[in-house]
Amino acid sequence: MSDGALWSALADPHRRAIVALLLERPRPVGEIVEACGLSQPSTSKHLKVLREAGLVRVRQDAQRRVYALDPAPIAELDAWLAPYRKLWNRSLDALGRRLDETAPDDPEED
Amino acid sequence: MSDGALWSALADPHRRAIVALLLERPRPVGEIVEACGLSQPSTSKHLKVLREAGLVRVRQDAQRRVYALDPAPIAELDAWLAPYRKLWNRSLDALGRRLDETAPDDPEED
DNA sequence: GTCATTTATTCCTTGACGGGAATATAACTG
DNA sequence: CAGTTATATTCCCGTCAAGGAATAAATGAC
Numbered sequence: 620m621s622d623g624a625l626w627s628a629l630a631d632p633h634r635r636a637i638v639a640l641l642l643e644r645p646r647p648v649g650e651i652v653e654a655c656g657l658s659q660p661s662t663s664k665h666l667k668v669l670r671e672a673g674l675v676r677v678r679q680d681a682q683r684r685v686y687a688l689d690p691a692p693i694a695e696l697d698a699w700l701a702p703y704r705k706l707w708n709r710s711l712d713a714l715g716r717r718l719d720e721t722a723p724d725d726p727e728e729d
Numbered sequence: 730m731s732d733g734a735l736w737s738a739l740a741d742p743h744r745r746a747i748v749a750l751l752l753e754r755p756r757p758v759g760e761i762v763e764a765c766g767l768s769q770p771s772t773s774k775h776l777k778v779l780r781e782a783g784l785v786r787v788r789q790d791a792q793r794r795v796y797a798l799d800p801a802p803i804a805e806l807d808a809w810l811a812p813y814r815k816l817w818n819r820s821l822d823a824l825g826r827r828l829d830e831t832a833p834d835d836p837e838e839d
Numbered sequence: 840g841t842c843a844t845t846t847a848t849t850c851c852t853t854g855a856c857g858g859g860a861a862t863a864t865a866a867c868t869g
Numbered sequence: 870c871a872g873t874t875a876t877a878t879t880c881c882c883g884t885c886a887a888g889g890a891a892t893a894a895a896t897g898a899c
Contacts, residue, residue: 627740630737649875649876684876693814694814696810707803759846769847771889777847793845
């Protein structure tokens with residue numbers, strides 16, 4: 620049960636957006652600034668939080684700093700989730716899926 | 730309802746502790762208070778946050794209110810996690826190949 | 840009805856977090 | 870060296886969340 624830093628890092632929607640961006644490919648800060656519509660300092664601060672949570676790594680390329688996802692903490696999340704996944708598998712089973720309360724699946728994030 | 734409420738609810742360690750308690754079994758507020766070492770009002774407020782995030786349900790039993798986990802939001806988390814899980818599976822795979830360095834070619838691809 | 844029990848809510852204070860502007864640092868260019 | 874680009878850091882401020890104390894509300898017992 621190491622870090623609450625992981626959870627609090629992902630609690631912010633902007634940071635989740637950054638993480639989603641980095642899922643596609645590694646990006647320099649400038650790209651992230653542009654994509655998120657945040658100011659550069661704000662973006663740098665969010666990146667610092669993500670860095671300290673271990674969620675991203677930085678590679679230096681001349682003046683640019685290219686950020687990339689580090690998969691390990693996500694695995695930690697997955698491990699945390701495991702017991703609960705059992706639970707909802709069980710209850711889905713119990714429901715017998717006769718109740719379709721939310722059929723449409725929307726992957727929209729924030 | 731891709732709500733940030735889910736994330737911010739789970740960002741708090743006390744609330745994660747409550748969720749973990751409810752994973753074992755449904756419990757009335759008093760038990761949660763005792764187990765978490767929080768004050769009763771504070772506990773009630775955390776429960777309210779969890780309720781509004783959809784993470785718990787309440788059943789009334791005389792004066793007691795028995796809280797239980799609702800598995801659905803956890804499934805939402807799991808869905809969010811899915812693309813990242815692919816990523817770390819891939820990198821574990823890449824690591825495995827690196828350790829198993831028998832191939833003469835460079836197998837690195839996308 | 841009054842009283843006890845259990846839980847929720849309100850008020851208040853404090854501390855942490857996010858955003859913007861300005862500034863600092865680092866790396867490349869000429 | 871000075872100048873430019875790219876990123877990080879600092880300072881200040883507004884907002885929001887968390888905790889404690891006191892109180893309210895709901896339920897049950899008498």
